[in-house]
Ligand code: FES
């Protein structure tokens with residue numbers, strides 16, 4: 001995802017048509033920062049994890065990966081700014097004029113469907129004086145800026161610039177909303193910031209580009225558009241976003257200790273983990289239920305982790321998704337969306353009880369994650385170990401992170417860290433300046 005600073009290098013500062021996003025062009029360092037010192041402590045943190053060590057001998061990433069604000073800035077630039085990122089689901093923009101807003105790092109975005117039914121995504125920033133434009137989610141025929149009333153269509157066109165009589169060198173067509181690439185995969189809406197193409201900004205579908213060779217497995221195991229959205233729950237958790245992901249990726253290791261009720265509904269000895277390019281899948285069979293028992297889990301559960309921060313859980317008649325959004329280095333927001341088989345939409349009892357059971361698991365996980373974060377911040381801890389028979393998906397995640405970070409450390413993006421506004425805020429804590 002872009003930071004405000006990065007976008008300054010991406011889009012023309014002149015009051016003209018915005019330039020397309022171009023990762024390699026975000027390089028104020030090309031001239032100014034060539035002599036800047038490397039961000040050594042972040043570089044050292046990345047290097048402290050060795051992805052080549054086999055799982056049974058490997059140590060986990062150091063605690064600085066989970067606590068350091070500069071490390072998070074590098075993650076934002078190099079992980080969230082690269083490739084497709086899940087940001088919502090199709091039911092949020094089902095009808096013409098539907099929209100929803102969001103934030104990734106410093107990027108404010110709005111996803112909407114115009115009056116002709118075409119999907120769009122834009123930076124949610126007014127071209128006049130930068131006010132945020134749309135708020136929350138809903139249904140609108142246009143976006144009117146709350147500040148001075150400039151008005152945009154849901155196709156991004158500037159429809160009305162108020163009280164600009166006398167203005168010179170101003171062409172309304174150059175002041176539309178700045179577009180972001182948007183796509184869908186099954187029921188999910190994705191955006192990306194690093195696509196340089198100036199072609200149409202909407203992809204009907206990303207095909208295998210998002211999920212790689214896991215695409216078929218997920219597409220044929222009930223992760224599709226047939227399940228209507230039921231509700232959303234959001235949790236602010238006092239932990240680094242990766243603590244939540246790690247907790248998800250331990251192969252059911254913590255389930256018998258932390259989720260007694262859930263454990264009794266699963267056959268944990270059947271747990272298996274599969275890893276793909278950027279996806280890992282954990283599968284588990286459920287304990288047989290009596291015919292009249294409440295049974296939200298069905299006969300088997302599938303838990304797919306889509307790098308870097310999106311989780312898809314498919315069990316019985318339910319699908320739920322978890323999106324772990326970093327807020328700062330020690331805080332994240334996790335968004336849960338629940339989808340249910342159409343045949344049960346009227347069964348309010350079943351829905352209520354299912355959501356209560358799911359909530360109970362989340363409360364238990366939040367306590368675990370917040371406890372881990374406090375431990376990571378303790379001087380007593382530096383690195384840990386993996387349980388080789390169960391924590392392979394977590395190791396896979398850390399290796400992907402390392403590859404991503406390492407790659408970007410060696411590119412121009414890293415120079416941006418040195419120059420970034422966020423970095424400047426934190427530089428008093430940084431040893432190399
Ligand atoms: S900032 Fe939007 S109209 Fe002025």
Ligand SMILES: [Fe+2]
Pocket residue numbers: 247254255258259361365
């Ligand atoms: Fe859990």
